[in-house]
Amino acid sequence: MDIRPLHTEEDYQAALADVSALVDIDPAPGTPEGDRLEIMATLIERYEADHFPLEHPDAIEAIRFRMEQGGLTARDMQPYFGNLNRVYEVLNRKRGLSLAMIRRLNQELKIPADVLIG
Incomplete structure (x- = not known):
């Protein structure tokens, strides 16, 4: 098994081709493949992760993404923000969180705290 670190784009492309071929044969866990x-x-x-980092x-x-996922309206967001005016102020970036x-958005809607804080 000749495996080495990926240092270059060529190494990366070769590894992708290798993995694609392995996925096609669907090897059982614990086998050499x-x-x-x-x-x-x-x-x-x-x-x-090193070369194509994803931004939060x-x-x-x-x-807004969570609202879209859950079919939530601005009115549905009142428990998290307060009155409807405050909801619109936050969503329009006129008021910070x-x-x-x-805490409420994290606990109830499961939006990661580091995303909300960042």
């Missing part, structure tokens, strides 16, 4: 697939996937994940969404984008709002 299964172990190779697991190791290569880990190397690719690390390379992508901004808090308002995350809130308070600590109490962040």
